[in-house]
Amino acid sequence: MVSSCKTGPDILNSNLASLVAECLQMLDSGADYLHLDVMGGHFVPSITFGHPVVESLQKHLGQDPFFNMYMMVSRPEQWLKPMAIAGANRYTFYLEATENPGALIKDIRENGMKVGLTIKPVTTVEYLAAWANQIDMALVMTVILGFGGQKFMDNMMPKVHWLRTQSHLWT
Numbered sequence: 001m002v003s004s005c006k007t008g009p010d011i012l013n014s015n016l017a018s019l020v021a022e023c024l025q026m027l028d029s030g031a032d033y034l035h036l037d038v039m040g041g042h043f044v045p046s047i048t049f050g051h052p053v054v055e056s057l058q059k060h061l062g063q064d065p066f067f068n069m070y071m072m073v074s075r076p077e078q079w080l081k082p083m084a085i086a087g088a089n090r091y092t093f094y095l096e097a098t099e100n101p102g103a104l105i106k107d108i109r110e111n112g113m114k115v116g117l118t119i120k121p122v123t124t125v126e127y128l129a130a131w132a133n134q135i136d137m138a139l140v141m142t143v144i145l146g147f148g149g150q151k152f153m154d155n156m157m158p159k160v161h162w163l164r165t166q167s168h169l170w171t
């Protein structure tokens with residue numbers, strides 16, 4: 001596993017009416033990538049935006065910014081192609097949201113995106129570890145998914161530590 005540190009700010013609490021300007025400010029401030037919070041109103045109760053917004057962002061920001069799609073949606077399979085066409089670079093899905101993670105990982109790669117995998121705070125990290133050698137990024141959630149502005153759950157950090165120390169998982 002590559003352990004170099006990268007910064008990917010989420011845009012959930014930005015001024016969504018000025019999203020391009022907000023993204024530019026984050027990129028100018030040194031963000032390595034943008035973490036775009038997609039909520040579908042089913043897997044989580046809130047709704048944010050979908051692939052049309054990603055497409056608009058890419059038109060305005062160009063090809064350079066790396067878009068990590070953080071998919072808080074049920075059946076993430078259904079948005080994979082539209083997101084790839086819109087310009088998404090990494091498709092991060094919830095392990096709990098799909099019945100066939102292996103097929104989804106394959107499909108994400110075939111559509112030219114990198115693979116991110118995340119789990120809910122209540123899910124044990126070993127569940128994610130089973131897929132580690134097939135993914136590009138593991139996202140350990142340290143807040144309850146679906147809402148911004150929450151208190152950081154520092155009791156999730158042992159999961160991060162465990163993943164980082166299990167080098168055999170990543171090869």
Ligand SMILES: O=C(CO)[C@@H](O)[C@H](O)COP(=O)(O)O
Binds near residue numbers: 011012037145149
């Ligand atoms: O959407 C989620 C959690 O589901 C996160 O990606 C939030 O965006 C985090 O929000 P802040 O902690 O930055 O307010």
